Amino acid sequence: MEYLSYLVATGISTGALYALVALGIVVIYKATQVVNFAHGEMFMLGGFFAYTFHVMLDWPYLPSFALAVALAFGVGIAVDRVAFRPLMQRQTLVSVLLVMIGLSFVLKGVARWLWGGKGDYLTFPPLISPEPLSFAGIMVMSQQLVVLGAACAVMVAFALFFKLTRAGRFMQATADNPKAAKLVGLRTDRVYMYTFGVGSAVAAAAAVLMAPLTLLYPDIGFMLFIKAFAAAVLGGLTSIPGAVVGGFLIGIIEQLAAGYLHTAMQEVAAFIVIMIVMIFIPTGLFGLGRMRKV
């Protein structure tokens, strides 16, 4: 029993990370109908940016954090400019995806060149002291609580953003019916651009918070992308609460698979979830039932 609650607690804290990354994927998908294949690289870059400022240049924590997030926002906008905008006009989804795959590899290669090749795992200090806390006999890293809190905060912020703000309603309207949104005068291009920026910024924030636990290496982006995508697809790919619940579920499923089946199962659980969900429940747990279009 204690073992189980330990696994679940660990699962929740890694799940919070997946949820944060999945939120970005979902927000971008909601607005653009495209899964940003390079989203994991936004996380990876965010972490390396912060590492450069805070560790290599020895700047204080918060400015480094803020600058890393801002830079990631810029990279997100670049993704929109390079991969999304020129191709969406031609409306070829296959091309968009191919370009994003290419982009994710370019960014990974650049990171490998700038911050070290395979096998170099960079450490990054946490926001608060790494004194582990104990809840009901379960040890919890304080950084895990930070990530958990951040995930909840970001989720609430997104929900409010979509419901309450003008920009949020623009994004929603653009997602629901891009042509109509354009007709009533929404500048959909701009909405897409900011969506990519915001999604990337959130991924970067997650990276800075999580880097003390995950370490930083160029391949981390893809690994996280696929897990976060599993979370997003489990949650239905269009639902913000779905992404969060999906993130926690993937975190817990992984830990249970590792704890009770085989440690190597932790890596593969997400792939199996993706395949099962996509084949048997393509709308996910919270999906709107948006099936294949004619």
Place this chain on the structure above:
Amino acid sequence: MQVLVGKRAFLTALFVFLFVIPWIANEYHTFVANLILLYVILSLGLNLLIGFAGQLALANAAMYGIGAYGTGLLMKHFGLPFWISAPGGVAIAVISGTLLALPALRLSGIYLALATLAFAQFTFWLMTHWTPVTFGAGGFIPPPIDFSPLPITQETGIYYLSWGAALVLYVFAKHAMESPIGRAFVAIRDGEVAAQALGIDLLKYKSLAFALSGFYAGVAGALYSGMLGFVGPESFDLLQMVLHKAAVVLGGMGSVIGSLIGGVLLTVLVELTKEFKFSIEVAFGGLLIVFVLFQPNGVIVFVRRLLPGWNERLHYVPPGKETEEDFGAVPETDPEAPAEPDDPAEVPATQPRGGGPV
């Protein structure tokens, strides 16, 4: 411009050149030539699936790996000769490939891409972690291949097998795509619903497309295991997937001869850049971006522009771009056809039309 190099002459020259390479080139260049032959096969198979049938699957490297592992492991575990193991490995790749058609019947676009990506990662994980069977991350050395009574080494034997396979599979792909099968593939790519309304069976042709690409990748994998004399998971990772995509896009989506050219060019470029992993990633990721953005029909377009005799019947044509020129279209019977008086009131086909949905 005068046609000096016909398609047939080029192909003959290329294959004759590749045939004599083991006699005239050193061991390394022969190895590279063999890799070229394998990449030609891989790129042909992947093009049938994404370029012609329009199914964006990301599991081609996994199929390649399944072919290699299947062949090597059948030899290693059961002591079967290469002549039985290789068809066995190919069969396993075809079966796995065909199974991937199942999600393709329900999913399309991004969903299909990511479902197949998850499958590819799962396969990679099996290669790395299912140690009792796959020998884990370190890979394994399959037993040597006996080419007796022919008096040739394993390297030479595999080289000529690859040469024959590339030639046969090129002709195979070309003929298949210039038949009703090719038309069914392109119809599914350009309009699934309309294709079905014309009586084209999606289940049958999507499965066929996946099975064919599994077959091509499986053949390449089987040959790869014999060529390298070693099988390990790192040959079949994500980077490999991007290389296959880059070969197809570089040559030209939906062009059979484009895949041949793409396979050759890609291998040469990889050999030039392979010293540094980061540079491979940047170079081929970048190549994918540049070509998809600026020349989605690949280098074959430039070739066709110079050599009109290189036109093929079925091409990848993105909506609203380069159509006329690409098809080299000259009205067959009526030279005045372009003068057809189009009413200016007509809505151009590429723009959304008015009128309410019902």
Place this chain on the structure above:
Amino acid sequence: MTEAALRVRGVSIAFGGVSALDTVDVDFPPGEITGIIGPNGAGKTTLLNVICGMNPPDAGNVFLEERTITGLKPNRIAELGLRRTFQSSQLFAGMTVLENMMAGLHLMSSTGLVGAVLRSKRMRAEEEEMRERALTALDFVGFRHFANRAGDALSFGQQRIIEIARTLIHEPKVVLLDEPAVGLSVNRVAELDELLRRIRDERGVTLVMIEHVIRLVMGVSDRVVVLNSGRKIAEGLPETVRADPAVAEAYLGHQAES
């Protein structure tokens, strides 16, 4: 009354709890042109989708020459002799016009993978025959000179006509046309009118047409069926339907149609 070429019996279908068709019965007599009209949202396209197998009905049956085709896949229904066009152009952009027409003859081909790869004699003979038939079918609409053009290099109106020619190429029994006149100029609509009559008179094909251009429907149709909110509210000769107060009511209630 002669046996119907196509018979719809008690067909109902709902999407997400909203009824799109409610126990609709229609008979389509052979060799006639039946026009289906009705305000937006009346369920016209849904009816075509049900008939051609894209949306299996929740209840009811569809018979093609007295054979039930309910629940069959669209490609099976096409095999039994039913073809359709769509509201937007569905020519395959990556093929020439000729290849598009040959794709319409897909079911004629008996070539398997082996025959195709070996370029068997039979396969080549079949291809040659298909090419001939495709050119003849293009002649029927006067577009032979477009044979080698790319599918999407033509104007919208030309694409629509070629699509209609493609539905005819494999000797269908019934052809469904979804708003064939949309986006066409007045002159082109007149040409379409004539083409539809020729299809009926020279080919003996049963035509079912959804159309908003009332002048075309009323002029060319032998019979007209009116749908409103998923129900059939009138059917009969064009003049009868035109005079029916319920029809006027349905249209007025929805404001003027285009």
